[in-house]
Amino acid sequence: MNELLWFVSRATGMASIVLLTAVLVLGALTAGRRSRALSxxxxxxxxxxxALGTSAFLLAHIGTAVLETYVSIDWISAFVPFTAGYQPLWVGLGTLAFxxxxxxxATSLLRHRLSRRAWKAVHLTAFALWPLALVHGYAMGTANEPLLRLVPVACAAVGGLALTWRAVARHADQERRQAILTQEWS
Known part of the structure; x- marks a missing residue:
């Protein structure tokens, strides 16, 4: 049973990072851009x-990592960074991401009760979450399993391209935004 939990923990961890990268890419594609309404x-x-699917896989990953007894990760370590008995730095980075x-x-569920500015400030922390999760996944990947090392590297490449595109892409209404910024306000 313990071996099954170990495999499920690794598989759900890999699924989580792939889904998290897809969420990041989609978020980068939509951020601040207003294209065709349907798309x-x-x-x-x-x-x-x-994002919801990612959360489900992430909960399964954490649950199985705590339940399997090969390494020492307890429920506290799932919420309080750097307290795990096993690889506290790398597990701690995963905990920070979680x-x-x-x-x-939480803020997305309460979005209708928060100001847009407050929601966006918290939502932008996902840009810290993603690299933390990547480093956690890469460092915790099993050395003799190249796929467990390759997945975070591939996700870093894909996500890095999406973030680069987001940083350099022009808004559809870029000229209008620039004109507004240069106006004098009385």
Missing amino acids: QTVVVGLHRSL DIVLAVV
Whole structure:
């Protein structure tokens, strides 16, 4: 049974990082851009649905990591960073990422009660969550299993391209935004 939990923990960890990368890519594609209304609605809906799926895989990953007894990770270590008995730095980075996930999910569920500015400030912490999760996944990957090392590297490449595109892409209404910024306000 313990071996099965170990495999499920690794598999759900890999699924989590792949889904998290997909969520990041979709978020980068939609952030601040208003394109065709239907495609925008579909992409935002997919972003939200994949985020929910990511959360489910992440909970399974954490649950199985705590339940399997090969290494010492307890429930406290799932919420309080750097307290694990096994690889406290690398597990702690995963814990930090999970804590950010909790904040992003909570504020997203309460979005209608928060100001846009407050929601966005918390939501932008996902840009810290993603690299933390990547480093956790890479460092905790089993050395003799190349696939467990390759998945975070591939996700880093894909996510890095999406973030680069987000940083350099022009908004559809870039000229209008620039004109507004240069106006004098009385």
